[in-house]
Amino acid sequence: MFQFCLPGGDPVTTSMQDPLRLAALRDVPDESPLSALRQITAPGYLDTFNHGDLPRWLEILAQLPELQAHSIDLKTGVRIGSRADGLAHPGQLNRLEALLREFIPWRKGPFELFGLLVDSEWQSGLKWERLLPHLEPLAGQRVLDVGCGNGYHCWRALGEGASLAIGLEPYLLYVMQFLAIRNFLADKPCHLLPIRLDQYPGPFHYFDTVLSMGVLYHVRSPVDHLLQLKKCLKPDGQLVIETLVVEGDEGYSLTPERRYARMSNIWFVPSIPTLQRWTQRCGFRDIRLVDSTITTATEQRSTSWMPFQSLVDGLNPEHPELTCEDLPAPRRAIVTARNTA
Numbered sequence: 217m218f219q220f221c222l223p224g225g226d227p228v229t230t231s232m233q234d235p236l237r238l239a240a241l242r243d244v245p246d247e248s249p250l251s252a253l254r255q256i257t258a259p260g261y262l263d264t265f266n267h268g269d270l271p272r273w274l275e276i277l278a279q280l281p282e283l284q285a286h287s288i289d290l291k292t293g294v295r296i297g298s299r300a301d302g303l304a305h306p307g308q309l310n311r312l313e314a315l316l317r318e319f320i321p322w323r324k325g326p327f328e329l330f331g332l333l334v335d336s337e338w339q340s341g342l343k344w345e346r347l348l349p350h351l352e353p354l355a356g357q358r359v360l361d362v363g364c365g366n367g368y369h370c371w372r373a374l375g376e377g378a379s380l381a382i383g384l385e386p387y388l389l390y391v392m393q394f395l396a397i398r399n400f401l402a403d404k405p406c407h408l409l410p411i412r413l414d415q416y417p418g419p420f421h422y423f424d425t426v427l428s429m430g431v432l433y434h435v436r437s438p439v440d441h442l443l444q445l446k447k448c449l450k451p452d453g454q455l456v457i458e459t460l461v462v463e464g465d466e467g468y469s470l471t472p473e474r475r476y477a478r479m480s481n482i483w484f485v486p487s488i489p490t491l492q493r494w495t496q497r498c499g500f501r502d503i504r505l506v507d508s509t510i511t512t513a514t515e516q517r518s519t520s521w522m523p524f525q526s527l528v529d530g531l532n533p534e535h536p537e538l539t540c541e542d543l544p545a546p547r548r549a550i551v552t553a554r555n556t557a
């Protein structure tokens with residue numbers, strides 16, 4: 217059980233609060249499918265992580281200023297409040313920026329809060345714009361975003377009218393970033409569970425749309441990942457797989473000897489025909505390649521909110537069509553599919 221002290225206050229025990237702000241998922245009747253999430257949504261669940269930074273992070277969240285957003289745009293970006301809202305409280309805005317910078321690196325975004333731009337490493341809206349024309353409308357849908365990072369695309373799904381967006385993300389710093397944004401969007405049906413997909417306890421066959429973007433190459437068994445995604449989808453539900461891909465025939469996938477573009481946790485980078493075959497073998501139909509794009513520094517670069525190495529540092533400076541390990545430079549594809557009925 218963690219304890220921390222707010223300035224001038226008594227020690228606060230995290231498990232006595234609702235640090236993940238999951239009450240809306242927890243306080244459901246026993247017969248609700250969402251009751252399957254009770255263990256994860258319990259107020260004390262975070263205590264099981266035993267993460268050394270957690271008390272400090274929760275204190276930062278508790279100190280976020282109370283600013284009122286008079287406008288919210290989740291449709292063309294993630295914009296909360298306006299510059300005018302922020303200018304009404306200039307001291308608070310500086311404080312907000314200083315607190316949000318405690319959660320660096322911000323890899324996904326950008327977010328605009330009261331005129332403050334959280335300029336993330338990735339322009340995550342570009343991926344969304346490549347995907348959106350190929351999605352069945354999300355209005356009224358339940359959306360699961362597996363490996364959602366700080367939840368950027370969950371908010372964009374709400375912007376398209378989703379009735380519920382749940383993200384799964386095991387990396388706690390990104391969970392904290394999500395909670396910082398959610399602080400200003402508290403009434404929205406958007407929640408993040410701090411788990412991997414293989415830890416997800418259900419409800420199964422519950423979501424209309426399941427997104428797995430940027431995750432497949434991180435898992436050791438991509439076929440098991442696809443089968444787990446299928447279990448989350450309703451019959452006929454839509455699946456989105458976005459992943460690194462390489463050129464190659466059906467059957468080919470790249471397993472780097474050690475690193476890929478400096479990343480150490482890359483296991484399988486499939487060719488597009490291999491990805492389609494895996495998807496078909498896992499029981500999906502209407503499998504469509506809807507996009508294939510080489511990643512550029514317009515989409516992924518260092519910023520003051522992510523001041524570490526980025527795409528260019530992972531490329532061969534003489535031959536930018538190759539990574540620094542002389543493998544094909546990052547190309548990403550989006551495949552959509554439908555669950556079998």
Ligand SMILES: C[S@@+](CC[C@H](N)C(=O)[O-])C[C@H]1O[C@@H](n2cnc3c(N)ncnc32)[C@H](O)[C@@H]1O
Nearest residue numbers: 362363364365385386387412413429430431434
């Ligand atoms: C490259 S990021 C992609 C973030 C976001 N989906 C996007 O497309 O911008 C991959 C994320 O997946 C998370 N992740 C890795 N393995 C996972 C798993 N088995 N289940 C859920 N999330 C996972 C990582 O922690 C990381 O935040």
